[in-house]
Amino acid sequence: MGIRLHAVSHVYQSINQPPFEALKNVSLTIQATDEFIALVGETGSGKSTLVQHFNALMAPTSGEAQLFDVTLTAETFKDKKIKKTPIRKRIGLVFQFPEYQLFEETVLKDVAFAPKNFGLSEEAAIQKAKDALRLVGLDESFEARSPFHLSGGEKKRVSIAGILAMEPDILVLDEPTSGLDPKSQEMLMDVFTSIQNRTHTSIVFITHDMNWVERYAKRVLVMKAGSLVFDGTPHALFQRPELADWKMDVPDRFKVMQYLKTHHSFKDPVTTPDELIDAIIREGQS
Numbered sequence: 001m002g003i004r005l006h007a008v009s010h011v012y013q014s015i016n017q018p019p020f021e022a023l024k025n026v027s028l029t030i031q032a033t034d035e036f037i038a039l040v041g042e043t044g045s046g047k048s049t050l051v052q053h054f055n056a057l058m059a060p061t062s063g064e065a066q067l068f069d070v071t072l073t074a075e076t077f078k079d080k081k082i083k084k085t086p087i088r089k090r091i092g093l094v095f096q097f098p099e100y101q102l103f104e105e106t107v108l109k110d111v112a113f114a115p116k117n118f119g120l121s122e123e124a125a126i127q128k129a130k131d132a133l134r135l136v137g138l139d140e141s142f143e144a145r146s147p148f149h150l151s152g153g154e155k156k157r158v159s160i161a162g163i164l165a166m167e168p169d170i171l172v173l174d175e176p177t178s179g180l181d182p183k184s185q186e187m188l189m190d191v192f193t194s195i196q197n198r199t200h201t202s203i204v205f206i207t208h209d210m211n212w213v214e215r216y217a218k219r220v221l222v223m224k225a226g227s228l229v230f231d232g233t234p235h236a237l238f239q240r241p242e243l244a245d246w247k248m249d250v251p252d253r254f255k256v257m258q259y260l261k262t263h264h265s266f267k268d269p270v271t272t273p274d275e276l277i278d279a280i281i282r283e284g285q286s
């Protein structure tokens with residue numbers, strides 16, 4: 001078991017602002033290997049807040065977060081003897097906004113920072129960084145550039161490379177494909193899949209795109225107003241009547257299916273695109 005949250009709530013406290021409960025009583029378990037989880041939910045539903053509890057960046061206000069062999073609560077989080085850095089190496093989080101993550105003067109130094117920090121020699125860290133940059137599609141010409149003078153999509157790739165270079169056991173990606181063109185989005189999702197196939201790394205990705213959910217995720221978590229309202233397969237999610245209430249879209253394939261269903265009456269009930277294909281084939285043969 002990699003991550004287990006038990007009844008986690010998180011209240012943001014800011015000066016001159018009323019407290020805001022962004023997470024409400026969330027319980028879930030994420031295995032250390034082979035999970036491919038999409039985390040979805042409308043804007044402001046608590047997704048980014050939730051994933052920051054996955055790698056000890058945030059402490060639960062109440063409840064507990066068990067992250068591998070460390071259990072964090074509001075009290076133990078303050079305990080200096082409990083080291084957070086090893087947790088952040090095993091559970092790597094790519095931030096929603098790359099600017100929060102980038103800080104070195106060159107792209108190569110930025111990506112090599114974590115592997116060096118976690119004990120690799122300079123040379124080995126540089127090699128890991130180069131490999132990670134190639135994986136996310138950035139060639140050598142980017143290595144000496146400042147990470148701050150890149151386009152939004154290039155910054156996103158550098159921030160992803162920085163976490164890949166650390167080779168975490170669990171890879172958590174907060175909207176990894178936002179700001180990228182469709183081909184680059186697909187390329188990156190395929191990179192994550194091939195990493196999992198090779199190393200069994202568990203992957204959690206936040207997205208608003210239901211096509212990616214259907215295509216890549218084995219499991220989906222849905223957040224609504226700080227609560228976890230669904231934990232199941234994409235197939236089960238897209239059948240749920242609450243989708244509109246959760247502000248969820250459906251994949252394009254389902255929209256095409258709805259269109260065809262309203263213009264054609266099939267003999268057999270059709271609820272999924274695959275059943276639609278079967279129905280069309282059967283009717284063609286009859």
Ligand SMILES: Nc1ncnc2c1ncn2[C@@H]1O[C@H](COP(=O)(O)OP(=O)(O)OP(=O)(O)O)[C@@H](O)[C@H]1O
Nearest residue numbers: 012014020022042043044045046047048049050096
């Ligand atoms: N530092 C903060 N102080 C107070 N409230 C905050 C803070 N950060 C986030 N919130 C609030 O907590 C709620 C959850 O925010 P969060 O960023 O987790 O949402 P999200 O689901 O990731 O949204 P998005 O899809 O827009 O990225 C929002 O209502 C947000 O306004």
Ligand SMILES: [Mg+2]
Nearest residue numbers: 047048049096
């Ligand atoms: Mg967010």
